[in-house]
Amino acid sequence: MGHPEEVDVIVCGGGPAGSVVAGRLAYADPTLKVMLIEGGANNRDDPWVYRPGIYVRNMQRDGVNDKATFYLDTMKSSHLRGRQSIMEGWTANDLLPLMKRLENYQKPTNNDTHGYDGPIAISNGGQIMPVAQDFLRASHAIGIPFSDDIQDLKTAHGAEIWAKYINRHTGRRSDAATAYVHSVMDIQSNLYLRCNARVSRVLFDANNTAVGVAYVPSRNRASNANVVETIVKARKMVVLSSGTLGTPQILERSGVGNAELLNKLNIPVVSDLPGVGEEYQDHYTTLSVYRVSNETQTLDDFLRGDKDTQKELFAEWETSPEKARLSSNAIDAGFKIRPTEEELKEMGPEFNELWNRYFKDKPDKPVMFGSIVGGAYADHTLLPPGKYLTMFQYLEYPASRGKIHIKSANPYVEPFFDSGFMNNKADFAPIRWSYKKTREVARRMDCFRGELTSHHPHFHPDSPAACRDIDIKTAREIYPNGLTVGIHMGTWHRPGEPYDASKVHEDIKYTKEDDAAIDDWIADHVETTWHSLGTCAMKPREQGGVVDKRLNVYGTQNLKCVDLSICPDNLGTNTYSSALLVGEKGADLIAEDLGLKLRLPHAPVPHAPMPTGKPATQLVR
Numbered sequence: 001m002g003h004p005e006e007v008d009v010i011v012c013g014g015g016p017a018g019s020v021v022a023g024r025l026a027y028a029d030p031t032l033k034v035m036l037i038e039g040g041a042n043n044r045d046d047p048w049v050y051r052p053g054i055y056v057r058n059m060q061r062d063g064v065n066d067k068a069t070f071y072l073d074t075m076k077s078s079h080l081r082g083r084q085s086i087m088e089g090w091t092a093n094d095l096l097p098l099m100k101r102l103e104n105y106q107k108p109t110n111n112d113t114h115g116y117d118g119p120i121a122i123s124n125g126g127q128i129m130p131v132a133q134d135f136l137r138a139s140h141a142i143g144i145p146f147s148d149d150i151q152d153l154k155t156a157h158g159a160e161i162w163a164k165y166i167n168r169h170t171g172r173r174s175d176a177a178t179a180y181v182h183s184v185m186d187i188q189s190n191l192y193l194r195c196n197a198r199v200s201r202v203l204f205d206a207n208n209t210a211v212g213v214a215y216v217p218s219r220n221r222a223s224n225a226n227v228v229e230t231i232v233k234a235r236k237m238v239v240l241s242s243g244t245l246g247t248p249q250i251l252e253r254s255g256v257g258n259a260e261l262l263n264k265l266n267i268p269v270v271s272d273l274p275g276v277g278e279e280y281q282d283h284y285t286t287l288s289v290y291r292v293s294n295e296t297q298t299l300d301d302f303l304r305g306d307k308d309t310q311k312e313l314f315a316e317w318e319t320s321p322e323k324a325r326l327s328s329n330a331i332d333a334g335f336k337i338r339p340t341e342e343e344l345k346e347m348g349p350e351f352n353e354l355w356n357r358y359f360k361d362k363p364d365k366p367v368m369f370g371s372i373v374g375g376a377y378a379d380h381t382l383l384p385p386g387k388y389l390t391m392f393q394y395l396e397y398p399a400s401r402g403k404i405h406i407k408s409a410n411p412y413v414e415p416f417f418d419s420g421f422m423n424n425k426a427d428f429a430p431i432r433w434s435y436k437k438t439r440e441v442a443r444r445m446d447c448f449r450g451e452l453t454s455h456h457p458h459f460h461p462d463s464p465a466a467c468r469d470i471d472i473k474t475a476r477e478i479y480p481n482g483l484t485v486g487i488h489m490g491t492w493h494r495p496g497e498p499y500d501a502s503k504v505h506e507d508i509k510y511t512k513e514d515d516a517a518i519d520d521w522i523a524d525h526v527e528t529t530w531h532s533l534g535t536c537a538m539k540p541r542e543q544g545g546v547v548d549k550r551l552n553v554y555g556t557q558n559l560k561c562v563d564l565s566i567c568p569d570n571l572g573t574n575t576y577s578s579a580l581l582v583g584e585k586g587a588d589l590i591a592e593d594l595g596l597k598l599r600l601p602h603a604p605v606p607h608a609p610m611p612t613g614k615p616a617t618q619l620v621r
């Protein structure tokens, strides 16, 4: 049966926030017709989505990846910082019940910040790699204490076995669509899911009331590349949940944005909101890769495509997914950190100014996150053989800002995007500091066998801080019959001594030149964590706000934004949680507007098909 041309509520975008809104509303009232329009493919029971250990496959830029859209910086720019106060109804105390409502927390805990019967399972995954314990011991040795929960809304300096959105009973990723959308579609018929469809614009009546949307196929294969739109009407509400990068583009194509830009593009102005698409934020990441001993358990052979290893790991999944190695993403431990007084002195005036203004009196705000991956998080065709671990350094509250704007009313035209990364100098010091911290942790791990020099700052070869690659003993174990093992011409390969972690007590000393080398490396390699937020901020209109505290878009009716674009400031969290939370809050607000009561707990989460012991189809799409 075809989908209706008119429904009650249209949700545009089926990421975590949109899935929560669509699923919660549809489940609340089986007579309410809800349509969820999603640009990507349906993920229902897709083994390339639900197995945590293969997630990198979904990030390959191979041209046929229907699970990702890639945004490339088109220009550079510079922005100033503008922190905002919290709006009424959005304090941690207001949101805590909603955080609990979404969780099915499966870790032991000593605090009361978690929920136990929500749709999203959280656990350590089925297997914890031994490098995680090695990491925790080494972190403790440099003053980062162990905690059993650094996500308790208070801890800002501590290390833990990393919690993940994985159901420990099934080994599966706890994705929002399965939890909130497929669960409802299994038992009710009022939720319509339209995938591979890109919302081009919102339709308004003469009073600026949203009355529907137009969408186009995600890929334009129409004759003459014409834009062929389909219209769906919404009787009650249009919700934009297309994410930090998608939502502002839809608004601008609909006439909601900076009037100057819209006039240039011949788009009739519905609401002049210069804040649309501005203040883009992210968590910035750099990653450094280390050599580890050949006995260390890592995912390298699996990731580089070793056939026997892949066969073994896939087979393990098919028989007991709940404890298979693929039931984890190999990111098994991590920390949040704040600098000491001594460390602050070395972090320069720009960061100290930011510290005094923003962090000093907020002991629950971490400056950096760090985490360990049991394997090289890199293209393995570009790496030497052997085993690796990767240290991630994440900047939680960057001062830099970016922006995204459409270049055309045509939904297929790529936008202008400036991530703004590092355009505020204050962001260098914390990343530099945490590079040093993670390096000190790595050096103290039992498995450590040197730095993969290509993935570290290029210090002067004479500097005591210069990186040292794999020692010859470990290298010989990799190629016992190799005729070139141990030769080194020039300085690019500087083998370390055979390693003994128990002898590491002193921290590496860095000179000004060393710090400059780290900053160059940061500038060259800093990356997204895909924790994008902030382009349709919830704050007063006169301050550049786009939505009010009920998530209504200023100057319009029946139109809300519900996704991470609404965040006026950054978040020291994993943003998937925050997106789900914004979805829960949005669902509450819309239910109130429509006079509905949400039904709790949510519809049962489907986990079919249960493993049969036979390999599932490994479709490469």
Ligand SMILES: Cc1cc2nc3c(=O)[nH]c(=O)nc-3n(C[C@H](O)[C@H](O)[C@H](O)COP(=O)(O)OP(=O)(O)OC[C@H]3O[C@@H](n4cnc5c(N)ncnc54)[C@H](O)[C@@H]3O)c2cc1C
Residues within 6 Å of the ligand: 012, 013, 014, 015, 016, 017, 018, 037, 038, 039, 040, 059, 197, 198, 199, 200, 241, 242, 243, 244, 246, 247, 250, 529, 530, 531, 532, 562, 563, 564, 565, 573, 574, 575, 576, 577, 579
């Ligand atoms: C590779 C990767 C790894 C990540 N790892 C982690 C992690 O380990 N932990 C963590 O907490 N977070 C992680 N994140 C971040 C997390 O996924 C995001 O913060 C979260 O998904 C944001 O949710 P959202 O609902 O605001 O928007 P999105 O997830 O961006 O959802 C928006 C949805 O709208 C769709 N869409 C966009 N434009 C249109 C349109 N015009 N019409 C219709 N549909 C549209 C998109 O296809 C998408 O499904 C990761 C993200 C990525 C990409």
